[in-house]
Amino acid sequence: MGLPWLGDGSGSHQPPSSSFPLVCGVVVLKDLEVAELRDSDVHVKMLAAPINPADINMIQGTYAILSPLPAVGGNEGVGEVLEVGHRVTALKPGDWVIPAGAGVGTWRTQGVFPEEMLLKVPSDIPVLCAATLSVNPCTAYRMLADFETLAPGDSVIQNAANSGVGQAVIQIAKASGIKTINVVRDRPDLPKLVERLMALGADHVITEEMLRKPEMKDIFKSIPKPRLALNCVGGKSTTEMLRHLHLAATFHRCHTGKGHTGLTRVHGSLSPQSTFIFRDVRLRGFWMTQWKKDHAQDQESLTSMMDALCQLIRRGQLTAPACTEVPLQDYKAALEATMKPFTSSKQILLF
Numbered sequence: 184m185g186l187p188w189l190g191d192g193s194g195s196h197q198p199p200s201s202s203f204p205l206v207c208g209v210v211v212l213k214d215l216e217v218a219e220l221r222d223s224d225v226h227v228k229m230l231a232a233p234i235n236p237a238d239i240n241m242i243q244g245t246y247a248i249l250s251p252l253p254a255v256g257g258n259e260g261v262g263e264v265l266e267v268g269h270r271v272t273a274l275k276p277g278d279w280v281i282p283a284g285a286g287v288g289t290w291r292t293q294g295v296f297p298e299e300m301l302l303k304v305p306s307d308i309p310v311l312c313a314a315t316l317s318v319n320p321c322t323a324y325r326m327l328a329d330f331e332t333l334a335p336g337d338s339v340i341q342n343a344a345n346s347g348v349g350q351a352v353i354q355i356a357k358a359s360g361i362k363t364i365n366v367v368r369d370r371p372d373l374p375k376l377v378e379r380l381m382a383l384g385a386d387h388v389i390t391e392e393m394l395r396k397p398e399m400k401d402i403f404k405s406i407p408k409p410r411l412a413l414n415c416v417g418g419k420s421t422t423e424m425l426r427h428l429h430l431a432a433t434f435h436r437c438h439t440g441k442g443h444t445g446l447t448r449v450h451g452s453l454s455p456q457s458t459f460i461f462r463d464v465r466l467r468g469f470w471m472t473q474w475k476k477d478h479a480q481d482q483e484s485l486t487s488m489m490d491a492l493c494q495l496i497r498r499g500q501l502t503a504p505a506c507t508e509v510p511l512q513d514y515k516a517a518l519e520a521t522m523k524p525f526t527s528s529k530q531i532l533l534f
Contacts, residue, residue, distance in 0.1 A: 184212065184213070184214055184215060184291065184292045184293075184511070185212075185213070185215045185255045185288070185290055185291030185292065185294075186210055186211070186212055186255060186256050186257070186290035186291070186511070186514055186532075187210075187211065187213065187215070187253040187254055187255045187256070187288075206239060206242055206243065206518060206522065207515050207518050207519065209242065210242065210256060210514070210515075210518065212511070212512065212514060215255070215291060217293050217294070217295060218294075218295040219295070220266060220267075220268055220295055221268055221295075222268040222269055222270040222271075223268050223270045223271060223297055223298050223299075224267075224268045224271070224295050224296065224297055224298070225264055225266075225267050225268070225271055225274055225280070225295070225296055225297075225298055225301055226264070226265045226266040226267070226293070226294075226295050227262035227263065227264055227265065227280060227293065227294055227295070227296060227301070228262055228263050228265050228292070228293050228534070229260055229261075229262040229289060229291055229292055229293065229294065229534045230260070230261050230262055230263060230279075230310055230313075230314070230533075230534060231260060231261055231310050231311065231313075231314040231508075231531050231532065231533055231534065232257045232259060232260025232261075232289040232290055232314060232531070232532045232534075233257075233259055233260065233314055233315050233506075233529050233530065233531050233532070234257075234290075234517055234518060234521045234529070234530040234531075234532065235258065235259060235318060235347070235529075236521070237258060237285075237318075238256055238257055238258055239518075239521060239522060241256070241258075242256065247470070247472070248285050248286055248472065250286050250288070254286075254288060255288030255289075255290055255291050255294075256288065256289075256290040257287070257288055257289030257290035257291075257532075258282065258285045258286065258287065258289065258318070259281070259282060259289060259314065259315065259316075259317050259318050260281065260282070260289035260290075260314050260532075261279055261280070261281050261304065261310060261313035261314040261316075262279070262280055262281075262289075262294075263277065263278070263279055263280075263306075264276050264277060264278045264279075264280060265293075267298075268298075271298045272298075273298065273303065274298060274301065274303060277306075278303050278306070279303065279304050279305070279306040279313060280301040280302060280303055280304065281301070281302050281304050281313060281314075281316060281317045282300065282301065282302070282317060283299065283300055283301055283302045283475070284300065284472065284475055284476075285472045287300055290511075290514070290532055291534075292511070292534045302317070302485075302489070304316065304489065304493065305493055307497070308493055308496045308497065309496070309502075309503065311503040311506055311508075311531060312496050312501070312502065312503045314503070314531060315347065315503050315504060315506075315529065315531075316489075316492060316493075318347070318471060319346075319347035319348045319350075319351045319504065320351040320355070320492050320501060321471055321488060321489075321492070322348050322351070322469070322471045323348050323351035323352040323355050324351075324355055324488055324491065324492060325469065325471065325474055325488070326352070326411075326413055326469055327339070327352065327355055327356060327359070327361070327411070329469075330411060330433045330467055330469075331410045331411045331432070331433050333359070333361050333410065333411065334360075335359065335360025335361065336360060336361075336362070336406075336407070337361055337362070337407060337409075337410055338361065338362040338363065338364060338386075338406045338407055338408070338409045338410070339352065339356055339361055339362070339363050339364070339409050339410070339411045339412070339413065340363075340364040340365075340366065340409040340411075340412045340413070340424055340427060340428075341363065341364075341365060341366065341412070341413035341414075341415075342366040342367075342391070342413070342414055342415060342416045342420045342421075342424065343366075343367075343415040343416050344363075344365030344366055344367050344380060344385070344388065345367050345376055345380065345527050346415060347504040347529055348413075348415065349365065349413075349415070350380070350383055350504045350505075351501065351504070352413060353365060353380060353383045353384050353385045354383055354384055354495070354500060354501045354502065355495065355501065356384070357383070357384030357385075357500070358384075358495055358498075358500040358501070362386045362387075362406045363384070363385050363386050363387070364386065364387045364389065364402060364406075364409065364427075365380055365385045365386075365387065365388045365389070366389055366390070366391055366393075366394060366420060366424065367380075367388060367389075367390060367391075368390065368391060368525070369390045369391070369392060370525045371525075372525075373390070376388075376527060379505065379527075383502075386406065387402055389402075391419065391420045391423070394420065394423035394424065394426075394427070395423055399427060403427075407429065408427060408428060408429040408432075409427065409428055409429060409432060410428075410429045410432045410433070411432060411433050412424050412425070412428055412432065412433070412434045414434065414436050415436075425464065428464055432464050432465070433464070433465045433466075433467055434464050434465065434466050434467070436466065436467065436468045436469070503529075504528075504529050505527055505528045505529065506528060506529050506530075506531045507520065507528045507529070507530050507531065508531050508533050509530055509531065509532055509533065510532075510533055511532050511533065511534055514532060517530035517532060518530075
């Protein structure tokens, strides 16, 4: 059983609208035949799989990777190995596995996959942590590690701080002694959100409006100006974050599936050019899927990252994002909740 989306009957990935009724209208719950187990295949029983914004983008036809239709949704999740082909050497029944890349189709109760499409993870970590491990924590880890040499006491500023990536950035940075300034949109339940992010280890949680106020100077009395900015939103938030960066900092455009998918234009032009020219700010982009493709032959980098993240999980320094667990049959409610504005809880399908 799984959740394939069927398109509009033409093979197109472009529904006429991104509204919930039309997205949900092309996703159906149906019985699927489990493929025959071949020599290098692995039979997996899915345990849990999140609904990420990028999954919605794929259904809408706006993501960089599109699967031939009909396709089973879901790019992330954790499953238990039931059976392996006789040429499979790295996995055995009872092992936990997550997708090694995108486009696997995790919204299903069972599936048969080639061994190279799966990555073994320890079964002594919480199932929700394992189910949400391969996208957001990996993205946060790489952005903090790869673009600036950050030392304890340095600071990072990020918007969309309540997103799955943002929550992982807060926790990984905290474990490394790095301070975080976390920007969120104003909302009715703002005090509750601030409390939750502070509990994760955030040093400062501010609204986009606060970025433009003189009181921002007070923050930098106790911590240095950020050497790294993580932008997942665009617009005025981008412009204002740029103003608070350290000389020769890195401004990072990351893809989370939310917001825009490229540089945002403000008042008809790109964010202030003077910041890049006179303050030597560098602009970089990052997409975890591309990183995995680029490092497909570098298993050591992938393994060391996964080991580091699992160690943080075991020590209680990295938890799953705020989650709502949803039985597979209630997938329509989970899709609707994912598409609502100001969503702070990730929908997790349970099988």
